Amino acid sequence: MTSFDEIYSKSKSRYQELESGNKPWIRIGTAVCGEAAGSKEVVDRIKSDLRSLGVDANVSEVGCIGLCYAEPIVDVIKPGGPRIFYGNVNPDIASEIVKSYVSEDDYRPDLALAAMSESDVDGVMNMKDLPMWSKQVRVALRNCGNIDPMEIGQYIATGGYAALDKAVNSMTPEEVLKEVQDSGLRGRGGAAFPTGTKWSFLARSPGPVKYILCNCEEGDPGAFNDKGILESDPHSLIEGTILAGYASGASNGIVFIRHGHEGPINRTLAAIEQAYELGLLGNNILGSSFSFDMEVSLTGDSYVAGEETALMESIEGKRAMPRARPPFPAAYGVWGLPSNINNIKSLSYVPEIIAKGGEWFAGIGTDGSKGTAILCLSGNIKYSGMIEVPMGLTINQVIYDIAGGTPDGRKVKFLQTGGPLGGVLPDEKMDVELDFGAMSQAGAILGSGGLIVADERACAVNMARLLVAFCQYESCGKCFPCRLGMTNLIEILERVSNFASRPEDLELMTNIGQNMAAGSLCGHGQLGWNPVQSALKYFPDDFSAHMEEKRCITGQCAQQITTPQRTRSRWSPVQLLELKV
Amino acid sequence: MAETREQHDQSIKDALMKQNAKTVTVLSSLLAIQDSLGYISGRAIDQIASYTGSTLNDVWGVASFYTNFRFSPPGENFVEVCWGPTCHLLGAQGVLDCVLGELGLKEEGDTGDRKVSLKFNTCLGACSQGPLVSVNHKIIGPKLIGDANPKDFQNSVVKIISDLKKG
Numbered sequence: 001m002t003s004f005d006e007i008y009s010k011s012k013s014r015y016q017e018l019e020s021g022n023k024p025w026i027r028i029g030t031a032v033c034g035e036a037a038g039s040k041e042v043v044d045r046i047k048s049d050l051r052s053l054g055v056d057a058n059v060s061e062v063g064c065i066g067l068c069y070a071e072p073i074v075d076v077i078k079p080g081g082p083r084i085f086y087g088n089v090n091p092d093i094a095s096e097i098v099k100s101y102v103s104e105d106d107y108r109p110d111l112a113l114a115a116m117s118e119s120d121v122d123g124v125m126n127m128k129d130l131p132m133w134s135k136q137v138r139v140a141l142r143n144c145g146n147i148d149p150m151e152i153g154q155y156i157a158t159g160g161y162a163a164l165d166k167a168v169n170s171m172t173p174e175e176v177l178k179e180v181q182d183s184g185l186r187g188r189g190g191a192a193f194p195t196g197t198k199w200s201f202l203a204r205s206p207g208p209v210k211y212i213l214c215n216c217e218e219g220d221p222g223a224f225n226d227k228g229i230l231e232s233d234p235h236s237l238i239e240g241t242i243l244a245g246y247a248s249g250a251s252n253g254i255v256f257i258r259h260g261h262e263g264p265i266n267r268t269l270a271a272i273e274q275a276y277e278l279g280l281l282g283n284n285i286l287g288s289s290f291s292f293d294m295e296v297s298l299t300g301d302s303y304v305a306g307e308e309t310a311l312m313e314s315i316e317g318k319r320a321m322p323r324a325r326p327p328f329p330a331a332y333g334v335w336g337l338p339s340n341i342n343n344i345k346s347l348s349y350v351p352e353i354i355a356k357g358g359e360w361f362a363g364i365g366t367d368g369s370k371g372t373a374i375l376c377l378s379g380n381i382k383y384s385g386m387i388e389v390p391m392g393l394t395i396n397q398v399i400y401d402i403a404g405g406t407p408d409g410r411k412v413k414f415l416q417t418g419g420p421l422g423g424v425l426p427d428e429k430m431d432v433e434l435d436f437g438a439m440s441q442a443g444a445i446l447g448s449g450g451l452i453v454a455d456e457r458a459c460a461v462n463m464a465r466l467l468v469a470f471c472q473y474e475s476c477g478k479c480f481p482c483r484l485g486m487t488n489l490i491e492i493l494e495r496v497s498n499f500a501s502r503p504e505d506l507e508l509m510t511n512i513g514q515n516m517a518a519g520s521l522c523g524h525g526q527l528g529w530n531p532v533q534s535a536l537k538y539f540p541d542d543f544s545a546h547m548e549e550k551r552c553i554t555g556q557c558a559q560q561i562t563t564p565q566r567t568r569s570r571w572s573p574v575q576l577l578e579l580k581v
Numbered sequence: 582m583a584e585t586r587e588q589h590d591q592s593i594k595d596a597l598m599k600q601n602a603k604t605v606t607v608l609s610s611l612l613a614i615q616d617s618l619g620y621i622s623g624r625a626i627d628q629i630a631s632y633t634g635s636t637l638n639d640v641w642g643v644a645s646f647y648t649n650f651r652f653s654p655p656g657e658n659f660v661e662v663c664w665g666p667t668c669h670l671l672g673a674q675g676v677l678d679c680v681l682g683e684l685g686l687k688e689e690g691d692t693g694d695r696k697v698s699l700k701f702n703t704c705l706g707a708c709s710q711g712p713l714v715s716v717n718h719k720i721i722g723p724k725l726i727g728d729a730n731p732k733d734f735q736n737s738v739v740k741i742i743s744d745l746k747k748g
């Protein structure tokens with residue numbers, strides 16, 4: 001049995017060779033955002049150019065560093081040199097970089113995005129001054145874009161699994177639990193429930209077999225940070241999950257991912273396998289008496305499968321419909337055994353919390369919301385991407401100082417936050433702080449961290465209609481207030497946006513929305529009214545223009561929106577008639 | 582060349598046995614078969630039921646719930662267009678209209694010659710690069726084709742789709 005120190009020193013020396021050895025090190029971001037922008041083509045070009053020029057260099061495919069607006073991103077370290085980032089690289093630019101900088105010594109300031117180094121590099125902005133980077137505090141995202149997610153050694157060399165070693169070999173489960181409780185960490189999956197408290201419920205449940213379920217369903221359109229973490233740094237999730245297991249006496253972990261997202265799935269599977277090989281998973285982890293197993297479970301397309309009890313049904317291979325609570329998952333979870341469900345982000349914080357202490361984490365953020373917020377910025381925005389900033393910054397700071405406002409200087413009209421069950425927040429309200437309480441008071445939950453920016457060309461009725469179309473399509477059909485209510489809401493919103501509304505429609509919508517909130521088992525029905533409610537609250541003029549003046553202020557509603565036919569919904573008898581047995 | 586019933590049964594069996602889920606369930610079996618055959622046939626439902634010890638009703642129930650499953654062989658090419666809120670704000674509707682027009686379809690479905698199957702996606706997971714389409718599981722955004730301008734991107738997507746129709 002090799003000790004952790006031996007594993008660490010081996011990994012460290014290999015990593016030092018990459019970082020400061022005698023060969024250039026080229027890193028290319030190949031997460032899904034990079035891929036959509038063409039990073040695969042860039043990798044191929046770089047490899048073939050190196051071969052034809054006869055240059056010896058290390059090439060790593062890394063995850064997403066979060067500056068998605070500049071994807072594909074390539075960065076190069078030459079022996080003894082700074083780390084220089086190049087943005088918006090296409091195969092031809094990649095060839096230039098290889099020719100001028102990797103094989104010769106011209107670092108091409110004209111192509112460079114920024115440089116990561118202590119001292120300034122002539123003609124290139126320092127990363128510390130890059131608007132999207134300067135305010136970031138990277139805890140859960142610390143490794144994203146820096147290490148190769150398929151190489152466990154790089155994770156270990158940068159401090160990974162040291163917290164696990166410390167926990168299983170020198171701390172009791174109670175001490176680990178206490179650190180997480182002291183950190184004040186609250187769940188990042190939507191409900192913001194204190195993570196330590198949730199673990200303590202599981203710790204009190206009896207039984208040799210207990211589960212930690214890691215929720216990467218991430219059906220929220222506009223959120224890509226959970227998949228981003230798995231694709232860029234799966235080991236921080238795995239280490240966090242093992243620590244959760246140790247603290248709560250669990251024996252098994254399951255990472256729950258929607259099928260079809262090959263990047264996150266393959267990288268997680270590979271990471272789990274490598275962790276087993278090094279004895280970081282399995283029996284007697286790192287020589288301790290603690291044993292823990294992990295696997296990946298895939299689900300089909302269903303938004304509600306991300307809800308914690310529906311998730312357990314889906315792991316059991318059934319229709320992803322929520323269960324009634326109680327019994328709560330800590331007493332009766334997946335396969336009827338005690339379970340704990342956490343979001344990927346929540347768990348990825350844990351290794352750093354154990355390494356640096358709960359108090360350190362609690363020192364970041366606001367009173368009610370400790371730590372950092374991991375946000376996905378997209379829509380009509382200059383710098384889109386995935387960032388991690390301390391809680392307590394205002395939304396204005398995020399949208400204007402960090403993300404540069406809209407690309408063409410148009411006025412921001414609203415922000416859609418927290419996924420389809422969240423709300424819309426008008427420009428005037430954007431001085432609200434990143435804080436779970438403050439955000440929900442403003443009517444826009446922080447949720448899973450997706451922030452979609454809409455400029456003045458967008459119509460609030462149109463957006464409400466799109467979000468309700470999503471919720472209607474995704475209703476699992478178990479509770480009739482949700483199933484029928486969403487269908488009625490979308491019918492009414494279609495009338496409104498086609499300028500054919502009836503006078504009683506506003507009252508009718510409110511009535512339906514309130515009934516859905518009161519009569520549904522899970523958040524889908526309970527919160528499905530949120531987008532319409534907040535649009536009505538903040539943009540009454542948009543609604544009255546459609547309803548009374550029969551026009552759309554922005555003209556967006558003149559265009560039809562095509563969404564999947566209602567008859568295709570999962571609970572529709574029409575679909576079943578189509579099936580041929 | 583049409584597959585015989587025996588060959589079809591054998592492919593289903595192979596897909597079931599080879600699935601790499603650690604815990605085999607009705608859902609994992611359905612996903613494995615859809616991945617390898619492209620659809621869920623009536624025979625597949627029968628075999629999954631006996632393989633997992635479930636009733637036919639249970640298997641149909643799960644298959645009809647998740648919207649990714651289809652029950653007839655797919656077209657040769659698979660195209661997805663994202664209509665999530667980010668892509669919507671960045672011009673997905675225009676892309677969707679062009680794609681539907683080029684394929685001669687009114688909603689998601691297969692073209693008459695079975696060259697292309699079209700599906701709407703609620704979020705392809707790379708919103709920062711929107712508007713996005715996915716062609717045979719490769720995600721394509723405006724940057725990949727070098728078109729910053731929405732109109733050019735629409736034209737490029739139409740070109741890709743018309744090549745698929747010919748191909």
Ligand SMILES: Cc1cc2nc3c(=O)[nH]c(=O)nc-3n(C[C@H](O)[C@H](O)[C@H](O)COP(=O)(O)O)c2cc1C
Pocket residue numbers: 186187188189190191192193195215216217218219220303304305306307308309341342343344346347522523524
């Ligand atoms: C309809 C619906 C969908 C949800 N989808 C997700 C999801 O995709 N990912 C997630 O982490 N939580 C999702 N949640 C929240 C989970 O139920 C649960 O609160 C969360 O995973 C707990 O993790 P946390 O304590 O770490 O936040 C969803 C909730 C509802 C009602």
Ligand code: FES
Pocket residue numbers: 221222663664665666667668669703704705706707708711713
């Ligand atoms: S909204 Fe289109 S990829 Fe997310």
